[in-house]
Amino acid sequence: MTHNRSLQSLESCIASSRFSRRGLIRTSAAGLSAAMLATLPGGRLAGAQDTGYGGESVTLSYGLWDAAQKPGIDKQIAAFNQQFPNIKVEPTIVPFDDYWTKLQTGVAGGQTYDVFWMNAPNLPVFAAQSALLSIEPIVGDGGADPSKFPAALVESYTFDGTLYGIPRDFDTIALFYNTRLFDAAGVDYPTDAWGWEDLRVAAEKLTKDGGPWGFGCLISDQQNYFNFIKQNEGGLISDDFTTCLIDEPASCEALDYLTQFFTAGWTPSVSIMQANDPEQTLFPAGQIAMMPSGSWNARTFGEADPAIKVAPLPKGKQRACMIHGLANVIWAKSPNQGAALEWVKFLAGEEAERILGESATVIPAMQGLQEDWVASMPDLDLQVFLDAVEYSFPLPSPPSGPEWRDKIEAVLIEGWSGNFPAEELCTRAAAAANEALSS
């Protein structure tokens, strides 16, 4: 039953205007882009499988940032090599913080990965500079089928009417919690009935002076504060991507709600999180009782401590969380475009997506394969991440790139460190973001 519900919810979110509203700004309508994908120009629809790869020996470099996914990717490569024994795929893992620096300098220097991971916020940056190869030659019968993937995610990888990638996975946000710390403090576990006040009260009870802390207020928009702003029906950015709306009263209210966790000491202070990564250290080590985090962390947390469980994010004025997904894209100047297209086509196919689901790291984006992922970690109620799709909002991705989010983050770090009065938080953040959006 729940399985069916999740698939329906996935379907409904694809159809729902709320889910796709922001993602669809750049082209006129969802139907239009779906139609574009279904009938590609040049009559390439039928037998559109001419990638230009002729069976020669080729080594493809494959750039990515998440080391936890390496085992699954190795399996994908092994399966790919059954079909294409002469294409050697060499994955290179660069940590997320340095990934974009390295990628952009590599593209500029004419030497980068043939195929690499792309996220929605950076797609317009690279597509606008003609750094990416259109994948339309591999879309069609027997090739990649965009209609099997969430439309809003497909849309995030379309730029000026051209498709540059098929989503490989998607992620939503939920509340992870450590049952041992809840038991020790005698607090009831989070449920899907929780609201903001429940979270606040529990955080207070769970906090001990000097740690552990009740709540992990991550310095992360995707995993933390954007979700709360959306739950409070606050704005993030205007539909035309020119103005940051984080200074709307509802957005400010959400930020103020989070600020109190710092002022009351219910979350590790900014400097403690600066010294100890909450996702890598504090939460898995049992120093934080509950923390909102992305579905991609489920495996790391679950393996670190069997006492860690997961519940939906608490509800504000409405249920809300951020959704995002990665895609595999091809470098426009790759000398091995034929082989790269074959690899990307394989990655967008059912076999590769199934391996991804079974590897228990991220949620495969192809419809119908999410259950493999849910079943891959039976000790965690991963269904909450699929249920969250229904009330999720895509990460806004203006064409000027992700710098506006960096600016907000930098302001929040200073504000939550107490370096300026808390009431200036949202106006300062909006001003900094607007500067980035206008430059």
Place this chain on the structure above:
Amino acid sequence: MVVASSLAQVRRRGRFGLTVQARSEARWGYFLVAPMMIGFAVFSLFALLASLVLSLTSWDVLSSPKWVGLDNYARLFSDDQFRTALRNTALITAPNVLFRMIFSLGLALALNTDIRFRSFYRVVFFMPVITMPVAIATIWKWLYDPAFGPINAFLARLGFPRPEWLANPGTAVIAVVIVLLWSGVGYDMIIFLAGLQSIPKEYYEAAQIDGAGSWRRFRDITLPLLTPTTFFLMVIAIISSLQVFDLVFIMTRFGAANRLPTVVYYVYEEGFRNFRMGYAITMAWALLALILVFTLLQFRLQRRWVHYA
């Protein structure tokens, strides 16, 4: 045959009054330095000149540069972040240079005596100099950890509050300068030791016979004769302090914020994170100008205090 004929021509003067042999030597000289000079021209000189041109453009690395004239230079003067970066750099440089001189001279004096395990101490103090800065910064970041770090555990045991060392600019400056001193004093100490050992013993003997005490001998012999060494070390210390990057990059950066951005950090952030390469290059040239001014100033001032024996 060839040798004999060229020997016969040795005395004949060629162009520029050089003998044939001298000219041949010069040719060989150019030939032998050519690899280095070509490498310098291609990888340094060309890049240097190209960067000067690029500083007049707006360039996001991916698309082609757009000419903006002197806009980048004008922006330097109205950019608050650049001013903050300059201030932070100055706040690090001043105490770092001052205490480096004092501590390294003190260490050199102590280790110039006949104490036991003298070479052991020299090695211990020199060790940080040959340790990778990234490793140093990572270890110290852990030592400064506000909640779980040994430094704060020690302070707490003594009843002091636990400072959030790297989280605000005030304490971060102190924290970074301590690490810079720890990792830099060893080098200066070795140079000072060499300077101390080059002072002739006779001067001290003569002074002692004249009845000069140890303070007098230090003030009137050691210090003046160490001024060339001090001058050299000061020039180097100021240049390296103004360029400080790796320590602040690792120790004070958190997410999209840096609690103590220095000039070179800001160059990195603008160039390689925000991809405003033209402006980043402009700041790099401004830093070069700053270093040039400081160095020329020191060479000018040295006439007043540096004593070459």
